[in-house]
Amino acid sequence: MDDFSFSAFETVLRRHARAVETVLDRLLSPALCDGEIARPPRLLAAMRHGVLNGGKRLRPLLVMESAALFDVRQETALPVAASLECVHCYSLVHDDLPAMDDDDLRRGQPTVHKAFDEATAILAGDALLTFAFDVLSGEDSGLSASAQVQLVRLLARAAGLGGMAGGQMLDLAAEHTPQGESEIITLQAMKTGALLRFACEAGAVAANATAEDRARLAEFGTAIGLAFQLADDVLDVTETSDILGKTAGKDIASGKATLVAFHGVDWARRQLDGLIEQANDVLAPFGQKAETLRQSAYFIARRQS
Amino acid sequence: MDDFSFSAFETVLRRHARAVETVLDRLLSPALCDGEIARPPRLLAAMRHGVLNGGKRLRPLLVMESAALFDVRQETALPVAASLECVHCYSLVHDDLPAMDDDDLRRGQPTVHKAFDEATAILAGDALLTFAFDVLSGEDSGLSASAQVQLVRLLARAAGLGGMAGGQMLDLAAEHTPQGESEIITLQAMKTGALLRFACEAGAVAANATAEDRARLAEFGTAIGLAFQLADDVLDVTETSDILGKTAGKDIASGKATLVAFHGVDWARRQLDGLIEQANDVLAPFGQKAETLRQSAYFIARRQS
Numbered sequence: 001m002d003d004f005s006f007s008a009f010e011t012v013l014r015r016h017a018r019a020v021e022t023v024l025d026r027l028l029s030p031a032l033c034d035g036e037i038a039r040p041p042r043l044l045a046a047m048r049h050g051v052l053n054g055g056k057r058l059r060p061l062l063v064m065e066s067a068a069l070f071d072v073r074q075e076t077a078l079p080v081a082a083s084l085e086c087v088h089c090y091s092l093v094h095d096d097l098p099a100m101d102d103d104d105l106r107r108g109q110p111t112v113h114k115a116f117d118e119a120t121a122i123l124a125g126d127a128l129l130t131f132a133f134d135v136l137s138g139e140d141s142g143l144s145a146s147a148q149v150q151l152v153r154l155l156a157r158a159a160g161l162g163g164m165a166g167g168q169m170l171d172l173a174a175e176h177t178p179q180g181e182s183e184i185i186t187l188q189a190m191k192t193g194a195l196l197r198f199a200c201e202a203g204a205v206a207a208n209a210t211a212e213d214r215a216r217l218a219e220f221g222t223a224i225g226l227a228f229q230l231a232d233d234v235l236d237v238t239e240t241s242d243i244l245g246k247t248a249g250k251d252i253a254s255g256k257a258t259l260v261a262f263h264g265v266d267w268a269r270r271q272l273d274g275l276i277e278q279a280n281d282v283l284a285p286f287g288q289k290a291e292t293l294r295q296s297a298y299f300i301a302r303r304q305s
Numbered sequence: 306m307d308d309f310s311f312s313a314f315e316t317v318l319r320r321h322a323r324a325v326e327t328v329l330d331r332l333l334s335p336a337l338c339d340g341e342i343a344r345p346p347r348l349l350a351a352m353r354h355g356v357l358n359g360g361k362r363l364r365p366l367l368v369m370e371s372a373a374l375f376d377v378r379q380e381t382a383l384p385v386a387a388s389l390e391c392v393h394c395y396s397l398v399h400d401d402l403p404a405m406d407d408d409d410l411r412r413g414q415p416t417v418h419k420a421f422d423e424a425t426a427i428l429a430g431d432a433l434l435t436f437a438f439d440v441l442s443g444e445d446s447g448l449s450a451s452a453q454v455q456l457v458r459l460l461a462r463a464a465g466l467g468g469m470a471g472g473q474m475l476d477l478a479a480e481h482t483p484q485g486e487s488e489i490i491t492l493q494a495m496k497t498g499a500l501l502r503f504a505c506e507a508g509a510v511a512a513n514a515t516a517e518d519r520a521r522l523a524e525f526g527t528a529i530g531l532a533f534q535l536a537d538d539v540l541d542v543t544e545t546s547d548i549l550g551k552t553a554g555k556d557i558a559s560g561k562a563t564l565v566a567f568h569g570v571d572w573a574r575r576q577l578d579g580l581i582e583q584a585n586d587v588l589a590p591f592g593q594k595a596e597t598l599r600q601s602a603y604f605i606a607r608r609q610s
Contacts, residue, residue, distance in 0.1 A: 032467060033462060034462075035458075037468065037471070038467065038495065039471060047466065097424075097427065100427065122399055122427065123473055126399060126465075127466045127470040127471070129431065129434055130465035130470060133461040134462055136457070137455075139458075145449075145453070149442045149453045150442075152441070152442040152453075156442065157439055159435050160439060161352065163340075165348065165432040167342075194342065
């Protein structure tokens, strides 16, 4: 992909980000939905702090672009993208808690438990996760009820025991126990891969697409999930080497193994090339319509931060 | 209800409890569902500790009996009951955390963060909440997709920002700020009322019942939600009076106001009588089929623990 332009892709990324943020801002307003009793201002503010904090919104882009392949209308796809972003952001709010990764800052801002307090951060994460399923099952969504049920089930499985939450559990255990290669692959597929795969599959499910097309998008999502994590691990090593002058052995030394620590940066870069190629191949039947998705694979594999 | 027998009702309650526990035990086994990557044993064990801990299973009974009014098959209603119990139990796991109510024991057993650790308890609660939506959106559920979507939406709204999670937020704030009567009513309707109402409405929704029948069940659920909380507050006062010889003014003195503290125990008992009558009236059109639901209102209002 010689013609890849980071700045052009990032323009598209920002456009989708603004659209999904507009939806999130509207959904997380003080106005009550049918069946709600009150929206306590402090909890609402903490949820907004957790979700409207200037992320890249990569997952929403993947939802929007996979939906566009099947001509799903933008106003139909946006709530699906917004609900996924709620799940992603809830996981960050809880991961940042003192009992978990204990982070004070995220994207240069105080984390939710720092800006509010720990109890509020736990509840804000809980409420964001719950809200995702509210949004996904909304009235007048433009989706068939069957598509809505499938999206709920897929998202729950991607986010729960057998997906993201389970991956975070394995990640906590990995701090104390040396991990083999297959264990790392499982951990990463669960912790970050499952939601990225959901993001790509969601468009096909929303459109009631054929099983074959759905499988293609799932394969694309799996490939970029792997690329996302490998690129992260490469960045961890190369940034550290550049900035701190440390060696690539840091991760193994700290007890947290990665595939890059096992196989080295050159191997990882060859893997990333292969994953970009696989992503391109699997999207071939969609022609020019899939251009932004193809670029997203390149962006994920080659990003510098 | 002169013929009410606690022991007869408790026999029915135990029968439903065993049925829903069998389903929960099967759902929370090591066997993977489609789309899951792995079920980390420690997280699974913590979820089981949180949910298979011998609760009364009052909410599942309400789901099963409200579903039975409309001839929903038991195997169709059981997953709905199980999903609601997952939500109820997740809320207990998180409420017990050190940053929240900081409880070491629940039903005589160590709480999840005591039996495991705090991070695992946070994740187990997250995963139970997520699992509820997985179960509710299950394949081959016997429910119409439309009913499944409505149940997901209702449960999310009952449990989230505008329901239970919001109520817990208000409850935390109430420890520092004096509450007026209307604030207490809102707090209690959110924290405990919303899920009880969902439990009663769920059977009608599962059966695609008429709007009128659905409204009846929602009204019944609202009445027993109020009764549940009033009975709790009365027990708090009378148990304290009997056991510790303290007066009914304790709750106001501790800064946590209740309606009983405002109006007294006698008023509360008259209210409970009125709520039992209202519950009976609203169920009248269902005749003998609603006998267990009628008894549940009596049980909730008159229970001794």
